[in-house]
Structure formats: structure tokens, C-alpha cells
Amino acid sequence: MAVLSHDFYNGDTVEIARSLLGKYLVRRYEDELLAVRITETEAYVGRCDKACHAYGYRKTARNETMFGPPGHAYIYLIYGMHHCLNLVTEPEGEPSAVLIRGGEAVLGMETITRFRYGRKPGELTSYQKKHLLDGPGKLCRALALTRNEDGIDLTGDTLWVTDEPAELGLALPREAPPVWRTRRIGIDYAEEARDFLWRFTYEEQTR
């Protein structure tokens, strides 16, 4: 399969959130490739999910990208200072997306740690290394993703997902380990949707 196509994203959001685990998110920044193995995702579905920005098909300036075609990045600012990356799913007009909540750096460590801490990899504490990319805001910071990248096509040359790490010149696993399924984080306001088991992580990852 290699680079995920628009077809991949044109489907059930919860299923896509699960299957994105273990795949590789690639960011081209200037002439360098940065890559992250996806370890944590969440599904958001406008049709039926009170936690989704587009719940009940409520369209605003912020969430407009989710109403567009699948296979694009929906990026927004949260808490005034952090960005969150989502991958738009489902057919156009069904506002839905997968939030990328965490990963592990596999390519471009120098640049990633510079974006995160302004330091070289060897200068990080073990705590900083352990928690380098375990949150949606951290991931966007590490890959220099902001609202400037909102709406970009995931089949272009800026940001994409692949399940073939050999394309990156890396000998890395192609298969995901068993996944763990839990409630989503930070959506206590969302009534019954709080209890949807729409968060996916590697089994060994608790956080």
C-alpha cells in the first residue's frame, strides 16, 4: 500500500483510527524529512459524537476542513498555545477526523528535539526523552505543524502517512502490536460520548 491514499481515509473513522496505529507520519520541513511512528489516536465523528467540533454538522470557520474531502489535515489551536493534528475521514460532507495524539520519533531526531526543547538529542533528560511525543500538542510542536498547515492534502509533499518505512530508508516494523482501546482524553463535557471507546494506543502504553 505504501503512502495512504484518499481512499484509505474515505471510510469509517473509528476503524481508521485503529488502523493508523503503527503507521508512519511523515513531515517534510524545508529539505528534511521528519517521521514519527503513530502510537496513539482518537476518532471524532460529527454525525453522532458530542465531543466532535462538528457535532450535529455544526459548521464554523475553525472546523471547515472537516467538512471537506477525506485525506486532508485538520489542525486547530487549543488552550491558546497548542496545536492538534487530525486526519480528515469519511466522505465529503460527513465531518469526521482522527486526532493523532502520540508517536515515537524515527527520523529527524535532531530537528524534532530542537523544535521541542531547543536542544540536541544528547542534551535531553531521560524524562524528556520518554515523553518527547506523547501528546497531541507535543507532536505538532515537534513537527512544526500549525494552522498554517490546516487543510493540506495528505497525498502532497508536506505531510503524509505511509505503512512502508522502507520508503524512508528505514528498517522498521510494518505491523502494529496489539492495540488497547479506551475512553478518550479531555472530553468530560461530552455527555454519553465520554464513554465511547474511541481512543487507541499500543497495549504496553498506559500514560
Place this chain on the structure above:
DNA sequence: CTTCAGATGCTCT
């Protein structure tokens, strides 16, 4: 290890 306060600005009512 845990909890907790504060940061900070955009978005929607």
C-alpha cells in the same frame, strides 16, 4: 511517582 496552578488566545454564544 502524584497533584496542581498558570499560561494564553482563539472560538463560539
Place this chain on the structure above:
DNA sequence: GAGCATCTGAAGA
């Protein structure tokens, strides 16, 4: 004006 799909550092256990 209220609230937010978060992160950090400091302090306590």
C-alpha cells in the same frame, strides 16, 4: 465572557 480534543514546572508524598 466562558471554555477549551494541553503542557510545564514546582512542590509534595
